[in-house]
Amino acid sequence: MQLIHAIDNFISDLTNVKRYSDNTIKSYSTDLLHFNDYCVKYSKINLDQISEKFIKTYLMQLSESGFSMRSISRNLASIRGLFKFAYSNNFLDFNPTLNISNPKAERKLPEIINEKAIEELYSIIDKSKKDPKLEKCIIEILYGCALRVSELCNLNYVDVELTTNTLRVLGKGNKTRIVPIGSKSKIIIKDYISGKTFRNSNDAFLVNKYGRRIYSRMVHRLVNKYLSQVTDIKKKSPHIFRHSAATHMLDRGADLRAVKEILGHENLSTTQIYTHVSVERLKSTYKKSHPKS
Numbered sequence: 001m002q003l004i005h006a007i008d009n010f011i012s013d014l015t016n017v018k019r020y021s022d023n024t025i026k027s028y029s030t031d032l033l034h035f036n037d038y039c040v041k042y043s044k045i046n047l048d049q050i051s052e053k054f055i056k057t058y059l060m061q062l063s064e065s066g067f068s069m070r071s072i073s074r075n076l077a078s079i080r081g082l083f084k085f086a087y088s089n090n091f092l093d094f095n096p097t098l099n100i101s102n103p104k105a106e107r108k109l110p111e112i113i114n115e116k117a118i119e120e121l122y123s124i125i126d127k128s129k130k131d132p133k134l135e136k137c138i139i140e141i142l143y144g145c146a147l148r149v150s151e152l153c154n155l156n157y158v159d160v161e162l163t164t165n166t167l168r169v170l171g172k173g174n175k176t177r178i179v180p181i182g183s184k185s186k187i188i189i190k191d192y193i194s195g196k197t198f199r200n201s202n203d204a205f206l207v208n209k210y211g212r213r214i215y216s217r218m219v220h221r222l223v224n225k226y227l228s229q230v231t232d233i234k235k236k237s238p239h240i241f242r243h244s245a246a247t248h249m250l251d252r253g254a255d256l257r258a259v260k261e262i263l264g265h266e267n268l269s270t271t272q273i274y275t276h277v278s279v280e281r282l283k284s285t286y287k288k289s290h291p292k293s
Contacts, residue, residue, distance in 0.1 A: 160205055
């Protein structure tokens with residue numbers, strides 16, 4: 001089978017059978033089409049022409065081209081997924097990725113902002129001439145409920161249950177989880193709702209001034225705009241609020257497994273990165289304030 005046909009079949013499986021998110025499918029497609037271009041360049045048109053050594057050479061080429069270890073790992077995961085699919089469906093007699101290990105790299109601790117900066121954000125938003133209730137609600141749910149931006153944008157009116165103080169969130173892999181709404185978050189959400197009319201339960205919850213569902217790029221622009229006014233961290237993305245929420249919960253003694261459930265992580269090891277952030281914050285405080293530091 002030709003590599004490009006295998007890629008098409010694999011992406012179709014992720015879309016229609018496994019029902020991966022649009023962003024995940026886009027990432028797989030980008031990685032695999034880039035890999036296909038490289039293979040075509042060296043006349044590797046068919047699946048059975050691609051060896052373990054050739055894939056390793058490709059990964060080395062990515063490294064020499066300036067790709068980060070994280071990007072290389074993601075590319076390898078895409079290629080590994082493709083060949084696992086091809087082998088399982090008898091498109092291949094062997095899987096050349098079986099003995100290829102992930103590149104080792106130090107895991108970078110996520111950047112966060114402090115609680116004071118978040119309060120400052122709300123003061124700035126209150127002076128906004130656009131839609132302060134919507135803007136504040138976006139920030140509040142990102143931080144107060146620790147949502148991913150895609151989860152935020154996909155919220156429907158029916159997902160927000162203020163009588164039980166919970167959000168129903170559709171996360172990665174189309175997995176649903178229930179996230180608590182805090183009392184302070186509830187006030188901001190109720191204030192937003194008071195100016196809206198929802199005709200049915202499946203209406204988009206967060207909508208712009210034209211009544212259309214908010215989208216990822218809009219949220220990124222909004223967050224970058226306001227974070228730029230309260231912090232000098234490099235990456236001013238919506239995910240900063242999720243990182244900050246997780247770290248602040250652990251700082252205040254939250255159980256790691258409870259934080260894992262709120263964040264919707266599949267593995268506890270993913271959540272544990274935030275314990276390292278908390279420890280680093282403690283070290284920083286110690287160095288600044290302890291006379292023996």
